[in-house]
Amino acid sequence: MGGGFAQENGMAAIDQRTEELTQALRTAGVRITRQRKALLEVVAGAEDHPDAVELHRRAVEKMPGISLSTVYRTLTELEAQGVIQRLQFEGEAARFEHTETDHHDHMIDVETGEVVEFRSERIEALQAEIAAAMGYEIVRHRLELYVRRKPSGG
Amino acid sequence: MGGGFAQENGMAAIDQRTEELTQALRTAGVRITRQRKALLEVVAGAEDHPDAVELHRRAVEKMPGISLSTVYRTLTELEAQGVIQRLQFEGEAARFEHTETDHHDHMIDVETGEVVEFRSERIEALQAEIAAAMGYEIVRHRLELYVRRKPSGG
DNA sequence: AAGCCAGTTGCGAATGATTTGCAGGAAAGG
DNA sequence: CCTTTCCTGCAAATCATTCGCAACTGGCTT
Numbered sequence: 361m362g363g364g365f366a367q368e369n370g371m372a373a374i375d376q377r378t379e380e381l382t383q384a385l386r387t388a389g390v391r392i393t394r395q396r397k398a399l400l401e402v403v404a405g406a407e408d409h410p411d412a413v414e415l416h417r418r419a420v421e422k423m424p425g426i427s428l429s430t431v432y433r434t435l436t437e438l439e440a441q442g443v444i445q446r447l448q449f450e451g452e453a454a455r456f457e458h459t460e461t462d463h464h465d466h467m468i469d470v471e472t473g474e475v476v477e478f479r480s481e482r483i484e485a486l487q488a489e490i491a492a493a494m495g496y497e498i499v500r501h502r503l504e505l506y507v508r509r510k511p512s513g514g
Numbered sequence: 515m516g517g518g519f520a521q522e523n524g525m526a527a528i529d530q531r532t533e534e535l536t537q538a539l540r541t542a543g544v545r546i547t548r549q550r551k552a553l554l555e556v557v558a559g560a561e562d563h564p565d566a567v568e569l570h571r572r573a574v575e576k577m578p579g580i581s582l583s584t585v586y587r588t589l590t591e592l593e594a595q596g597v598i599q600r601l602q603f604e605g606e607a608a609r610f611e612h613t614e615t616d617h618h619d620h621m622i623d624v625e626t627g628e629v630v631e632f633r634s635e636r637i638e639a640l641q642a643e644i645a646a647a648m649g650y651e652i653v654r655h656r657l658e659l660y661v662r663r664k665p666s667g668g
Numbered sequence: 669a670a671g672c673c674a675g676t677t678g679c680g681a682a683t684g685a686t687t688t689g690c691a692g693g694a695a696a697g698g
Numbered sequence: 699c700c701t702t703t704c705c706t707g708c709a710a711a712t713c714a715t716t717c718g719c720a721a722c723t724g725g726c727t728t
Contacts, residue, residue, distance in 0.1 A: 391675060391724050412715080427678045432715060450602060450656070453714055467645060470653050478648065483640050487659055490634055491621065496661035499624050502604070503657045505641055507650035566686080581707045586686060593705060607685060614682050 377404035377458060384441040395430050402443060403435075406423035409455040410477045435509075447475075449504060465503040531558035531612060538595040549584050552577035557589075557598060563609040563629045602628075603658060621658040 381400040388501040390396075396506055402418045410418070434507040435456055438444040449454045455475075460488060483503065491498045534547055535554040544550075556572045564572070570585040589610055592598040601609045603622055609629075618633040637657065643654050 385538070389675095393676065393724065395677075425678080429679080429716080430677060432648065433676085436716095448602075448604060467648065467650060469650070476642055476648065477652075480640060480644055483637055483644075486634060486637050486640070487657075490632055490637075491659055491661050492664070494621065494630065494632065495664050495666070496621060496623070496659075497664045499658045499660045499662050501657070503641075503655070505645055505650075505655045506653045507645050508653050510649050510651045547695065547705060548708070552689080580708080583708080584706060587705085590687090 374401075374405045380404075381438060381443050381458070381510050384443040388437065390437060395419070395423050395426040396434050398426060399431055399434050403438070403456065403458055404470050406456075406458070409447060409457050411453040411455045413453065415456065433487065449475075450506070463470050465505070467505040470508055524586045528555075534558075535592060535597050535612070539591065541594050542591065544591060549573070549577050549580040550588050552580060553585055553588050557592070557609040557610065557612055560610075560612070563601060563611050565607040565609045567607065569610065604660070619659070621659040621661050624660050624662055 378401050381404055382397075385396065385400075399419045401417065401422060402415055406415070406418075408463065412428065412431055412435060415435070416426070416428045419426050419431060435444065435446070439446050439456075442459060444456050444458050447457060449455065449466075462479065463484075464477040465483075467476040467478055468474070469476070487501055488498055506509060532555050535558055536551070539546060539550065539554075553569065553573045555576060556569055560569070560572075566582065566585055566589060569589070570580070570582045573580050573585060589598065589600070592599050593610075596613060598610050598612050600610060601620065603609065603620075616633065617638075618631040619637075621630040621632055622628070623630070641655055642652055
């Protein structure tokens, strides 16, 4: 059902996530075309943080001929529905990730480009506190730590 | 010396900042042309967070004919020297600010576009702590709070 | 199974911000 | 004043992303 013979582990979760994305689009009243279906599977299965071009590359494998325009259009729609998130790191093209149940921030290894997710209740609370103290309420925020692997006594 | 008849208050500080920017370029071994001189004064005098086009608009008043290319080139050089900072907020063109002695983060009013600066030692400390716990050290970071003025019972 | 039709698609052209190639121009220092 | 090297303005090039448009197709309705 998940297509292919990838690791048995996790396939179900991906299928479920694909279903969630599909429902989000249906709810938004948009048609589930085969190009969208292909892209949804790709997005649901992405464990990394790919940009539009990379998602397109992967989608082409499932649905040859799908255009980059369609990928962008669908990603924009998915973002509008709140089921995926657009990440805009310094200088790079936007990357996308499916919205998990929990919010998190990102740590970007400046040497490898690798992205690590993390979450800190304390920081979240402090942010709200600071904004409140200045008479504001937070609509959304962005916290990115550009890091380097720490030399561990070499 | 500061040029013009703006508020007496602050003129000296701007002149000093202009001097700092000028020195930074000299140190970098680049020539102080009149277009650069004009731009440096504009940057030093900017109390807001203007983008390249706006800085160009202001620079043209002091040095008619200065091109946008030159503005971009010089801003890039100033950034490389670390005396100004490039801010990349969601969707917008890059904005610039002269590097003050202290580091700070930004709060962007999503309704007015206004930018407020703030700083929290506690958040800074927590970030370093989190990164360290995952084996990283922070190279730089970016924290932006997209906010809305809180309804204060009116 | 056919038909209908608004929503979609692929393509190429358009955007918008920023960068770059190049030929003429001008800082710095002799 | 001269020379050398760096700059500048301009136009064209990039790059990521969006749009216009004619052809196409989901997903109903019959």
